[in-house]
Amino acid sequence: GVFGGRMTEMATRLSADVVTIDDEWGQPVDPQKLEAALESNPDTKIVGFVHAETSTGALSDASKLAEIAQRFGCLTIVDTVTSLTGSPLYVDDWGLDAVYSGAQKCLSSVAGIAPLTISDRAIEKINQRQTPVSTWFHDIGLIDGYWSESSSRSYHHTAPVNSIFALAESLRLVKQEGLERSWERHRKISQTLLTGLSQLNLEMMVEDASIRLPQLSVVKVPEGIDEAMVRARLLQEYDIEIGPGLGPLAGQVWRIGLMGYSCRSENVERLLGVLKEVLSDLPEVSSSSG
């Protein structure tokens, strides 16, 4: 997906020698392909992947991928931007090394701050660096010296205190609900959405339910529909925003987010009702649906 591609671009810009594993869009990362790639590239040091790919709606098996990476002596970098609190994620049990997320997805907090966790194994690797990181801003070693309780808290940046308070409040709400209950809520509410969408004869991009994200449903746009007009009407007339397709899926799918606080049955009911109205109102589908 787009964000796997983004990770590749970031690593390439930093002069990393990247071997990419290509899967069909809408499919999770194939563990067998990872294994084969590591066998043919024994010098590989880091395996990076997206847990919940926001452009396709597919969930990869982070546990399995990390297990393979470890078997080949690699550290893992895992994008959990869309999975954190929406899908099961066990950073320590699965042995993930550098795991980043966003506050604006299932945490329903402010955008502009990124939760990050780094394993001891990865910190050790960082501490062994012989060359300085090319940007001061992203130098995790320095940030660790600012954050970590074991260090002297040497100044690195002015802390974005308002965002940190917002994030702390979001985490408090997650704790109050309980992680497992949050995952279950995302699963259940998205099931209601899927049932309703199929009643509108809309098909999902990811067919296999076991790898389909509950917090982000990617729906195929029916033939002959002006998909941008549907999104514009939802937004302008009903104040509901759904996302367009990204990358090669542009124009072909809608991306419906049900993340964190917005993942509630009243939102699903409202969207389904409005979507039915807007779709039946379009000249292109009125003949087949009327």
Place this chain on the structure above:
Amino acid sequence: GVFGGRMTEMATRLSADVVTIDDEWGQPVDPQKLEAALESNPDTKIVGFVHAETSTGALSDASKLAEIAQRFGCLTIVDTVTSLTGSPLYVDDWGLDAVYSGAQKCLSSVAGIAPLTISDRAIEKINQRQTPVSTWFHDIGLIDGYWSESSSRSYHHTAPVNSIFALAESLRLVKQEGLERSWERHRKISQTLLTGLSQLNLEMMVEDASIRLPQLSVVKVPEGIDEAMVRARLLQEYDIEIGPGLGPLAGQVWRIGLMGYSCRSENVERLLGVLKEVLSDLPEVSSSSG
């Protein structure tokens, strides 16, 4: 100062070939030294400097430095983190090229968002790059494609909307007061502080009033005083925070900020009263002041 040094470190990490100009701490950047350095290094492409140095309290002559840089065909990168809205700053009139600031200083807004302006000349230079910027995050060309009205607004990042609203509100307040009046307020209120400090026999780090920052007063710690204890007492007993010295000035100075909303006479009066009490209370100075 510390932040000029930081700029050097950042450029060095990005493999720039940096020629530094060293001035005594507490002195502004010497224009003659810049001129001499550019004469001996005719290949120089960029001149970078800090306008208002937060570690020493000294203001450099950005207009003069930019004029010299332009005469030698260089672009300028100017740190205005502490100067913006606290000291006169004319980005266009002075012909500054890449100018960054912070929202948490004289704008009195939230930390975590950085105002930035880039001249057409610098954008042209950026657009002519042959190699990609090493970090996606800091790629101004891509950010320009997201921001700029002339572009197709291609997605670069999730906008930190809460911080942007906070910044917009701060800018509205600055506009309401008027930039010139804001500068004048900073000048006037800091004068009250300086008068009060000299009555307490405290000396300023920057002696020359014409290059002294109004928004940040750097005060010499009197001999024999436990400066950290003074700061701790101000904070714990009176809820007033003043900064310690940075870098080589650690332990030697206090840094008193009067920035944006906090730059008000009642704050100055309160600090002066409390400081008098705390200083006369210390065993070390009680004999000379009592």
